Amino acid sequence: MRLDFSYKQTWLHQINPSFKFILIVILFIHILFIHNINVMINYMAAAFILYVAFTGHPWKRLLIISIPFVLLFVTSSASMIFFGQGENTWLKWGLVHITEESFLRGLHLGFRGIIFATLGVVFSLTTRPVYLFYSFMQQLKLKPKYAYSFMAAFRLIPIMIEELQILSYALKVRGVQHQKGVAGFFKKLQSYSIPLLSQSIRRAHRIAVAMEAKHFSATTKRTFYYQIGFSKFDILFVMYFAVVIPASYLLAIHFPYFPVTDVRFQ
């Protein structure tokens, strides 16, 4: 099976990976302090614009990637909607107790989940792991032994996936049947994880020995094949959020969707 994973380079690809990473972590922390559902909805729209318009991937692929978002929305919001605290009761049925407050809080959590997911996927779709680790080494002074271990490990993932495929065929051919329940789950976990882990550990060990034999050293003074620096696109990325965040607050104040400014239980 050959996967076509071609995409167009956009300005999001040109941003310095470490910078993009740190900015997204900062956004994460900021989003944790948003308790106003109206701001959250506007924020989500801003994240969607990046996702839909600027990742450079074809829309069909974007659509497929976003399918789990629906599930994510349900997971993040369902228990809060059904079992959250609140006073303005809408529905009470056995253990389920839906109130206006819990409903909005649930939606808020769902939107929050989707913003994180969107920003995370935007990052993954526009950042090549190799560049990310080269950038970590150059801008954030990550020790080369960690960065190269990560890059070597990423290269091994296709091999592991192939092994997994072979393993499942082998189990099928030998007529292995899985039982149900916790014991069955453990048996299944074991029959896959032991061969995968043992092969991978052997391979990792061989690679490490080979790297050391070729004088891979822990010195921090080294040259890099990819020189990763900064560009005007970094400023553009900051500007984007510097515009959309105040805008989502302003819009939330002047054109609120729900008459609630704090979804937490008072």
Add this chain to the structure above:
Amino acid sequence: MQKGLKLTDILVTIIIALIFGVIYKIWGPLYGLISTFGLQAEQLIYGMWFIAATVAFLIIRKPGVAVLAEVAAAHGEFIFGGEWGVTTLIFGLGQGIAAEIVFAAFGYKRYNVLVVSLAGIASGLASIGIDFYYGYIGDLAVWNLLLLVGFRLAGSVMIAGIFAYLIVRTLEKTGVTSLVRPASNQDFKALE
């Protein structure tokens, strides 16, 4: 004797972590599917997200491995486009540090099922702590919150504790663990 983790330790830890990173990624949709049953049933499988730290520590048995493994696994999940995005990294860091603290408390000298289960519980508590800010779980009805905490910790013990221990015990029979573990006193005695 070199201080800290050697290249071999790091590479092996990260590869183990990335295998679990792939599992973590698959776990997302599964978690979502189970959550549709309601009543916090999905919390019973939450413990899978703590397993990288305990398995990696049990295999390599060195300080720092648990944190590195959990962060690397979370990073893997993030790079593979996990549904929770950056959230994963913050949770991974918290959970890894929590497990590491438990292993450190026993001087990195105990590898039994009890210690590993405690590490699982510590990771679970760390994740619950972050969820207070991230998921407003303090605003759930009390019985529901207790259900969530109980199920999540039970799942942690089951998966990150007992399953991790059993997997590594089986793995020991294949002989690969001797490649990466530091020589123990028993090994030195065997030489005499």
